[in-house]
Amino acid sequence: MLSWLSLSWRAHINIEALNMAESVGYYTKHRRAPIAIYDEEERKYVLRYVPVISGECLGHGYQLWLAYEAKREGLNVCSLCERGELVKHGARITLVDEKLVTKGPEEIDSPERAQRLEEQLIRGCVVEDVSGFLVPTRVPVKRTSRFYVGYMLPAIEDISVTTLEPQFHVRHAPSLVGRETEMPESGQAIYYVETGTGIFTASFSLDIDGIGYTSMYEIKPVVDKEERVKRVLCAVKAIYPIILGKFGAKRTRFDPDYEILSAVASIGKGLPFNVTPGHYRNYILKTVKRVRKTKDLGGDFKVLAYIAERDVEISKDVETTDTVEDFITRLILEVENLLKK
DSSP states (O other): OOEEEEEEEEEEEEEEOSOEEEEETTEEEEOEEEEEEEETTTTEEEEEEEEOBOHHHHHHHHHHHHHHHHHHTTOOOOHHHHTTOTTTTOSTHHHHHTTSSSSOGGGOOSHHHHHHHHHHHHHHOHHHHHHOEEEOSSSOEEEOOSEEEOOBEEOGGGGGGOEEEEEEEEEEOGGGTTOTTTSSOOSEEEEEEEEEEEEEEEEEEEESTTTTBOOSSOOOBSSOHHHHHHHHHHHHHTHHHHHTTOOSSOHHHHOOEEEEEEEEEEEEESSOOOOOOTTSTTHHHHHHHHHHHHGGGTOEEEEEEEEOSSSOOOOTTSEEESSHHHHHHHHHHHHHHHHHO
């Protein structure tokens, strides 16, 4: 029976440059995207361009923390993933370098060989097991990611406080001023970095059953039960730094003021159930109501929540925690109990 974990959270983020899209001269632009929202005054949907943080940005950060957790548990992580090069054998030369093939990717020329290569890659790296890969061999070896994450967006209910603002900066080296004719460097360089502010929400899902199993031509376990449990728990533990905002670019000088306002998670079996995204403060209550309805469809889920902001609607039968750390700890325990069933 399908085992599924899903969570969403709301975060108050000020002065962030976590996802920069491009540079135009000395101006570095924040990633932005159009979203459709319902305007109560105009009584119709309108388009708004807002600062966003891409799913690729969150996904990259998650995989780095997954590699860290796996190494801490003594599990296999390939050398590329360990150092943050998430090629995941998408570059064919890596197959030769690691002696997975002797001549080249054209050797994988049948479903049977592709199946064996998938097993080797899953066994050899937790990150590739959980995060998937696409190997461009003669018969391509494709593995869908077991975790799902999308763009981090401004919460629709609080979109009025979302904005982008360029920050002016100057790099100044007095000893170089006036010596431009001697060398190409300038003693003073002006630049702008665009920063975003707002109440943001993000969602994350994890297909627990798919971890440690092949999926391309045949579904079968690749690692033993004990190691599979460790891999699943590492996948859950790696969520913690992502919820805390430990991802993205420009952290050394633009580390944002980041506060988690609330979070909700569901864990259970039977359906690929995703919690309601945190665009509105009643998202936890909506999630609980939906979970109750899943029982009619064969689902069996438990809901956990963390709340630090005001005016969040919640049901009395939802288990809440006082800290994010307790929230993740309870989530790990629930996953452990699920794996024992």
